[in-house]
Amino acid sequence: GVRYRSQEAVAHVEAYKAIGASPVTIDVANTMTSLQTGVVDGFDNTPLFAMATTWYQGLDDDERNLILSKHSYQPGIVVYSKKWFDTLPKDIQEILLTVPYDLTTWGRDQVRKMEPVLIKNLVRYGYEIHDPSSAELQKFKDKEKGVPENVAKQVGPAGQKLLKAVRTALAN
Template sequence: MTDTKKPLETNRRNFIAGSAAAVSTFFIGRPKAHAGDAEITLKFATVAPSGTPWSKHTSRLKKRVKEGTDGRVRVKVYLGGALGDENSTISRCRKGGIAGWAGTTAALASIIPEFAALELPYLFPNASVADDILDNRVTAHLERMLKKAGFKLLFCSENGDRSIGTNFGFVKSTADLRGKKMRSQQHDVHQNTWRALGASPQPIPVTEAMTALQTGVVDGFDNTPLFTFAASWFQAITHFTLTRHSYQPAMAVMNLDVWNSLPADVQELIAGDFKKESAYGRKKVRAIKQQLIDNFSAAGIQVHKSTASELAAFAKATKPTHKKFTDKYGTSLYKAITKHI
C-alpha cells in the first residue's frame, strides 16, 4: 500500500535538516579567525543561538575590540544559552561571574522588575515609536536604573514582536486559548498576559522550552518568528498566529565593576556609539522579518495574520495587565513611556 503521507513528511524532514545551515548562512556567514593570547578576556552570555542577527552583532563587537586593542582584550561570547538561561546568566553578570550579557528586557526585569513595563501587551503602536522612546525619551531613565542594579548599558536592540505558535490551530480569539497550557517567560507581565488571553501560563526557561513543546507539557508558546526559527521551536508547532501582542526590546549590558575597571580606550571600543549600535542591531533583525514569516509555509506551518478587529479584541482583553503591573511595580517608567505614545 502506498503511504500518501510520505512525501509531505519527507519534505518537512528535508526542510528541518537543512534549516540550520540555511539560516546560519543567511544570518552570519563564516566565523572569524581564532583570537590570539589576550591580557583580558571578557565573557559575554546570551541565549541567542548561532545564526541570528544577535550573533552577528556580538561578532562585530568582538572584532572591533580585538582589532582596536591589537588582541590585548578578547570578548568571548557564549551563544545559545551555553552558560545558562537568561535569568541565571543575568544574575551571574550582576555578581561579576560573567562580564557582559545580551538578552530580553523580561530577563532584566528579574532583577529590575519595573523594566517589564517595556513588554506590556500592545504598549507601542509601531516600531518607530518604540525606537524613539528607547533611544531618546527614556534612555537616561533606563541607564540610572541599570547603574543602581550594577550594570552598564551598552546598546538596545530587539527580539521583536511576539506572536503565538501552537500545535492546535490558529488563535483568533481568547476562546481559542481556553484550557491551553502555553509556555511563558517567567516574569508576571507575560504570565498575566496569557491569563488575560484565556490561557494557562507555564513559566519555562528558554533552555527547557523545546523539550516541553515536544513532550506535550505545553500546547504552544509566544515568541518572534526570528527566535522561533533560530531556536528550532517551529518543529513543534503546526500553526503560527501573527498577534504581535508584545514588542520585546533587548539590551546588551556589562557588570558595572568590570566596566569601571577597564581603561577608557577599551570602554570606548566596547560601547561604540549607543544610537548607531542600537540602529544596527534592529536593522539586522527587521531586514529578515518577512522572509522568516514566509519560511513558515516552507516548513509546513500555517500562518494567520490577525485582523484589525481581532487585534482590537486582544488589546482590550489584555489592557488590565497594565494596571496590574503599575499597582505592583510603580508607575515611574510606565508614565515615562506612555506620555510619548
C-alpha cells in the same frame, strides 16, 4: 485555555491570563521539551527566535500555526559589571556607551528584513500563517487593557513609577 509557554515575568503571565490562555512559566532551556511532551500547546516569540531555538520543530505537523500578533516588543540588552567596565581604557568605555545606541536602529532593521524569509521557511516546515486584521488585533488590545496597571500594582511603587514614566515618554 490554551497552555502557552510564558516567560517568567509577571507582565507575560498577566497578558496571557487576560486573553483567556493558561500561562505556564518555562525557561528557554526547557521549552523544546515542554512543547514535545505536551506540557504546553504553544509559545510566543519572533520568527527569528523560533527558528534560532528550533522551537518551531517542537509542535506536531497538525499543530503548526503562527499568528503575527505584534503583541509585544522585547529589546535585547547588554549587561556588564561596573567593576569590569572601570578596568577598560577610556576609548573602549566610550565605544560601549555610544555604539549600542547607534546599532539599535540598524539591528532592528536587519531583523525586520529577515522576517519575510523566516516566515517563508516556517511555511515550508508546515506552518499556517495568520496575519490578523486591525479589528482582530484590537480585540486582543481590548482584553489586555488593564494588564499594565495590574502588573505595576503587583510590582509595587517602583512598577507604578516606571509605568508612569513610560506613559509620559510615549505621550511626548
